[in-house]
Amino acid sequence: MGLTAVLKKKTNFFTIDVELSCADGQTLALIGPSGSGKTTIIRMLAGLVKPDEGYIRYRDAILFDSARGIHLSPQKRKLGYVFQDYTLFPHLTIYGNAAFAAEDRGEVDSLLCFFGLTALRERKPHEVSGGERQRCAVCQALARNPQFLLLDEPFSALDVVTRRILRNELKMITEKRTFPVVYVTHDVTEALFIGNTVLPIVDGTVDREWMDRIVAPSDEGAVRKRAARVPKLALTY
Amino acid sequence: MVINKMELLPLYLSAKLAIIATLILIAIAAPLAYFLTHSYWPGKSFVEALFNLPIALPPTVIGFYLLFLMGPKGLVGKAWENLFGGPLLFTFSGIVIASIFYSLPFAVQPIKASFEKIDPRLKENAYVLGLSPIATFFRVIIPNSINGVAAAAILVFLHTMGAFGVVLMVGGSIAGETRVASIAIYEAVESMQYEKAWALSLAFIPISYAFLLLVNRLTRKK
Numbered sequence: 001m002g003l004t005a006v007l008k009k010k011t012n013f014f015t016i017d018v019e020l021s022c023a024d025g026q027t028l029a030l031i032g033p034s035g036s037g038k039t040t041i042i043r044m045l046a047g048l049v050k051p052d053e054g055y056i057r058y059r060d061a062i063l064f065d066s067a068r069g070i071h072l073s074p075q076k077r078k079l080g081y082v083f084q085d086y087t088l089f090p091h092l093t094i095y096g097n098a099a100f101a102a103e104d105r106g107e108v109d110s111l112l113c114f115f116g117l118t119a120l121r122e123r124k125p126h127e128v129s130g131g132e133r134q135r136c137a138v139c140q141a142l143a144r145n146p147q148f149l150l151l152d153e154p155f156s157a158l159d160v161v162t163r164r165i166l167r168n169e170l171k172m173i174t175e176k177r178t179f180p181v182v183y184v185t186h187d188v189t190e191a192l193f194i195g196n197t198v199l200p201i202v203d204g205t206v207d208r209e210w211m212d213r214i215v216a217p218s219d220e221g222a223v224r225k226r227a228a229r230v231p232k233l234a235l236t237y
Numbered sequence: 238m239v240i241n242k243m244e245l246l247p248l249y250l251s252a253k254l255a256i257i258a259t260l261i262l263i264a265i266a267a268p269l270a271y272f273l274t275h276s277y278w279p280g281k282s283f284v285e286a287l288f289n290l291p292i293a294l295p296p297t298v299i300g301f302y303l304l305f306l307m308g309p310k311g312l313v314g315k316a317w318e319n320l321f322g323g324p325l326l327f328t329f330s331g332i333v334i335a336s337i338f339y340s341l342p343f344a345v346q347p348i349k350a351s352f353e354k355i356d357p358r359l360k361e362n363a364y365v366l367g368l369s370p371i372a373t374f375f376r377v378i379i380p381n382s383i384n385g386v387a388a389a390a391i392l393v394f395l396h397t398m399g400a401f402g403v404v405l406m407v408g409g410s411i412a413g414e415t416r417v418a419s420i421a422i423y424e425a426v427e428s429m430q431y432e433k434a435w436a437l438s439l440a441f442i443p444i445s446y447a448f449l450l451l452v453n454r455l456t457r458k459k
Contacts (some may be wrong), residue, residue, distance in 0.1 A: 048361055081365040086360045091380040146364060164456035225291040 001059060001179040002026065003148050007044050008053040009204075016040055016051075016204035022180035022197070028058075029195025030184045031211070036229035037204040038184045042150050045182060046081050049076035051204075058147055080141030080149040082130050085157040087137060088125040095121035111139040115169060131162040138170060148180045156185070167194055187213065244433060245412055247421035247438055254329070254404075254417055255397040258336040263390050264413070265337070266344035271374055274352045275360070289342045296339065300406025303335050307407060332408040332415050339403045344393045351376060353387020384455040391448045393456075400442070 002023035007015040019037045022028035027170045043049040044054060050071055056064040063072045070093065094117055099108045114119050114147075116136040120128050125136070132207060134154055141149060151170075155163040174181050183194050188211065191198045200210035202220045273285060292297050307314045307325045325331040363373040372398040375419040379386065397413065400408060407416030410424060418437050425434040 046365055048364070074361070075367045075369060077365075078364060078367070081362070083358050083362065086356060087362040089359060089362075089377060089381070101368070140366070 003045075003056075003058050005056040005064075006044060006054040007041060007051045007056070009040060009049070009051045011037065011040060011136060011204065014204045015220055016044075018199075018201065018204070019200060019204055020206075024180055025178045026134075026176060026180040026196045027183055027194055027201075029191035029198045030182065030201055031186065031191040031198055032189065032207075033200035034186055036201045038186075038201050039152055040135070040197065041201065042182060042184050044153050046079060046128070047077050051082060071197075074140065078144070078147045080144055080146035082134070082137045082141050082151045082154040083133070084153045085130065088140070089124055089131055093122050093130075096129065098139040098143055100140055103145045104143075107145070108139065108143045111138075111143055114173060115139060129162075130158050131166060134158065134166060140152075142173070142177075147187065148182070149174065149177075150184075152183050153186070154183075154185045156187070159229055162234055163190075172192070200236075207219075243412075245424060245437065247416050247418040248437060250416065251398050251418040253448045254332060254336060254400075256395045258333050258340065258397045259390050261333070262337055262340055262344045262393050263348075263386065266341060266348050266373070266389070266393075267379070269379060270345050270349040270352055274349055275370075288345060291339050292342045294303070294344075296402030297406060299339055300335070300403040303338060303403065303407050306378060307331060307334065326407060327409045327411055327415060328359070329408075329414050331406045332417070335403050335407040336397045336400055338457035340393050340396050343396050344389050347392060348382070348386055351382040351389070354380050354385070388452045388455040391452050394449055395445055398444070440449075 004020045007016060018041060020028065020030075020041075030041060032038050040049055041141075043111065044051045044064075051066065051067070052224065053065060053066045054064070054065065057063065062068070062070050063077050064070060089100065095108070098112055098117075098121075099105060102108045109118075112121060115138065117132060117139065119134055120132060125133050128136070132144075138151075138155065154170075155166050158166065158226075161202060162164040171194060183191070185191050185194070198211070200207050202210050202221075271290075273281070273406065304326065305311050307317070308325075309315065309324060310316065314325045317323075317330075317334075325334065359377055359381070360373055363377045365371075368376060399419055400417070401423070404417055405420055406414065408417075410416045410420050416424075418441070422434050422437045425431070
């Protein structure tokens with residue numbers, strides 16, 4: 001049950017070909033070097049990019065099925081999506097943003113309270129810090145009461161200390177939920193901390209040995225093969 | 238200097254023409270600009286260049302084509318006669334429609350520029366949050382580009398206030414109907430009524446200056 005997907009999509013550099021599933025209440029961490037197709041995968045799950053082939057199912061609902069010609073728009077997928085940064089609506093306050101698509105206004109207040117944003121509710125996004133903006137983006141996504149939650153490197157633009165605090169808060173709040181969470185990151189520790197399952201993606205396909213190669217400093221040859229694409233990984237946090 | 242009511246009539250006509258044309262233009266140009274910003278189809282650049290032709294063509298050439306298009310045998314003129322039972326040429330409605338054709342790219346271009354400044358992820362975020370493209374337009378795109386749209390409205394207003402060639406071609410110079418200020422000034426000079434030309438011309442200076450200051454303020458970076 002939960003979210004299952006088989007996705008194929010030709011991009012300019014490689015073909016994405018993955019199979020993934022994430023049970024209700026679980027968090028799937030997609031990890032891999034920059035430009036490995038993680039963001040495209042999550043955008044396909046959201047309906048912002050159409051896969052060439054495959055299917056996406058959530059419980060009994062078919063969100064996408066190339067064989068049957070089904071492609072639900074992002075509006076109809078009822079999901080929460082947190083982008084990397086700067087996707088709060090600049091003309092609205094923190095409260096206005098969090099409540100933008102809220103089903104229950106009372107829930108908005110309790111979410112803002114949980115993330116410590118109650119005092120900032122009348123401020124505009126440019127008047128708060130990057131960490132507070134991302135907290136608000138998480139509130140906005142959760143207040144919608146989504147069927148599943150997608151996070152695309154939500155904290156990677158933040159400093160390490162703020163990032164650590166935010167992923168703790170995120171873990172606390174998602175553990176109470178019963179929906180699947182797909183979390184994209186290029187940070188190994190973050191993936192291990194957040195995810196119940198970690199799925200390494202390299203050049204559009206699942207590469208289960210990638211993690212071992214990346215954390216084994218002696219195995220230089222394997223790392224150097226893809227050295228151009230491997231970012232520096234913050235293993236201390 | 239004697240200013241009577243008759244002499245102010247062209248100014249009033251110009252203002253009325255500019256206000257009506259601007260309101261209609263913004264209502265047409267904003268959705269059109271949104272569509273052009275966010276859609277991709279073959280031949281788009283050709284259609285866009287066609288819309289933009291009035292920027293490049295001499296106003297008298299546009300006026301000449303509009304004269305035929307809006308005449309009793311033209312596409313627009315015929316449709317108008319069927320709908321309202323009267324001719325379109327040499328009427329106030331006629332110069333409003335001509336001004337809309339003439340000024341459309343001057344409205345679309347700046348509005349499009351301000352839409353393009355909006356991060357495309359805002360639109361995607363709105364979609365993901367369940368907003369339809371139309372709701373996104375009103376709840377996200379317009380509120381975040383309202384200054385750009387207002388600046389475009391002012392520029393179009395001034396552009397229509399100053400229209401000469403197109404209005405003269407399509408409307409002629411009928412007092413109280415199509416003799417707008419720019420035509421009245423020309424005719425005053427032609428008939429050596431310099432006092433009248435002075436008075437009408439002077440009226441443009443404060444209006445244009447104040448509006449340009451306002452545009453500057455609206456488009457200033459925050």
